[in-house]
Amino acid sequence: MKINEIKIKTNSKNYSIIIGRNLIGKIDKILTKSKIDFEKCLIVADKNIPNRFKKVLYKKLRKKKLFKIEILPSENIKKYSTIDKIHKLLFQKRFNRTDCVISFGGGIIGDVVGFAASIFKRGIKFINVPSTLLSQVDSSIGGKTGVNNEYGKNLIGSFYQPDLVISDVNILGSLPKREIICGYAEIFKSSIINNYNNFNYLEQNLEKILKLKSPYIEKSILKSCNLKKMVVEKDESEKSFRKILNLGHTFAHSYESTLGFSKKLNHGEAVILGIKSAAEFSHNIKILPKKKLNIILNHINKIGMDPKIYKFFKKKDTDKIINFMKSDKKNNSKNINLILIKDFGKIKLNFHINHIILKKFLLNSLN
Numbered sequence: 001m002k003i004n005e006i007k008i009k010t011n012s013k014n015y016s017i018i019i020g021r022n023l024i025g026k027i028d029k030i031l032t033k034s035k036i037d038f039e040k041c042l043i044v045a046d047k048n049i050p051n052r053f054k055k056v057l058y059k060k061l062r063k064k065k066l067f068k069i070e071i072l073p074s075e076n077i078k079k080y081s082t083i084d085k086i087h088k089l090l091f092q093k094r095f096n097r098t099d100c101v102i103s104f105g106g107g108i109i110g111d112v113v114g115f116a117a118s119i120f121k122r123g124i125k126f127i128n129v130p131s132t133l134l135s136q137v138d139s140s141i142g143g144k145t146g147v148n149n150e151y152g153k154n155l156i157g158s159f160y161q162p163d164l165v166i167s168d169v170n171i172l173g174s175l176p177k178r179e180i181i182c183g184y185a186e187i188f189k190s191s192i193i194n195n196y197n198n199f200n201y202l203e204q205n206l207e208k209i210l211k212l213k214s215p216y217i218e219k220s221i222l223k224s225c226n227l228k229k230m231v232v233e234k235d236e237s238e239k240s241f242r243k244i245l246n247l248g249h250t251f252a253h254s255y256e257s258t259l260g261f262s263k264k265l266n267h268g269e270a271v272i273l274g275i276k277s278a279a280e281f282s283h284n285i286k287i288l289p290k291k292k293l294n295i296i297l298n299h300i301n302k303i304g305m306d307p308k309i310y311k312f313f314k315k316k317d318t319d320k321i322i323n324f325m326k327s328d329k330k331n332n333s334k335n336i337n338l339i340l341i342k343d344f345g346k347i348k349l350n351f352h353i354n355h356i357i358l359k360k361f362l363l364n365s366l367n
């Protein structure tokens, strides 16, 4: 499969996403071609990425003044103290805005490093080398960066577009199956937002995509990135249309927060449960026909995780879930703002719902 380039044009920055195989070994050439230059570089890498990939990256950047931090990611490291650690090194080594910070990891590392880059001297060069399927199809693109706090997920952050994204499909080979399913959650979400043809491609090729077979995995990554490009270019700072990408996420973030971001439910798994809840709620309020609901639920059942919500939550958890939903960033009134499904390619934005009705729905799903 050839190397693909998607060019993103936003009000704040234009940049490329390069997608293909063996790209880490070509990073020096990609930087030259993209006209990205810098003297010093800090690589913040995920500890779980196999050393063979790190060695190649470090070797290819050996002509730069290179500094490294390695972090073991969890939602608990998405916090100010991690930002402080990154900034301390940048100040100690006298980085300026023309130097560069590279995130080499999944969505957690990318979100934190992107946020640190965005506020260091009001913005230093930032390159994202995503190492999980989820980060290649979603989090590395579009410029959302941030950290969590006790009030919920990603509540502190910025919109800060990277200067370049390099998605090397080979690096996905070392991901545990569970993490591939997490990335697939966002591919699945994109397909529902896109159209039925896009969804049907997943339906026909699910197994090959989950096994990372070429060209199915590359095509799926490209389709998701292209959808995100279209949305982000129209509404970079999520004034309205970009909320479409939050399909399933109001539920998902509350599910994760309720469990205290425990390993019991990863972000991508929460997204699968969230899409399921959004689809069922859409059917409940009669905007999604039963036939379409069943197509979505059948697909969810084939993904490879147990999607029964009652396996994760008890009825007594519903107040906690609702409270987290109330602090969601999309809300602008006392009601909770949901993104719902009318059909493949037809998403209902800004459905404001009273929390008492939502609580009843959640209690029913826990039966």
Ligand SMILES: NC(=O)c1ccc[n+]([C@@H]2O[C@H](COP(=O)([O-])OP(=O)(O)OC[C@H]3O[C@@H](n4cnc5c(N)ncnc54)[C@H](O)[C@@H]3O)[C@@H](O)[C@H]2O)c1
Residues within 6 Å of the ligand: 046, 047, 048, 049, 050, 072, 073, 074, 075, 078, 105, 106, 107, 108, 109, 111, 131, 132, 133, 134, 135, 138, 139, 140, 141, 142, 143, 144, 145, 153, 154, 171, 172, 174, 175, 176, 179, 182, 183, 267, 268
């Ligand atoms: N900014 C955005 O637009 C956006 C969009 C979606 C999700 N997110 C955020 O992304 C985060 C989830 O990202 P994620 O699913 O990538 O999780 P993650 O960063 O925790 O990575 C998942 C796991 O895979 C490991 N890993 C990473 N690369 C590996 C590799 N190549 N081989 C083996 N193991 C590897 C990690 O160490 C971790 O254990 C959440 O915090 C979510 O809020 C952000």
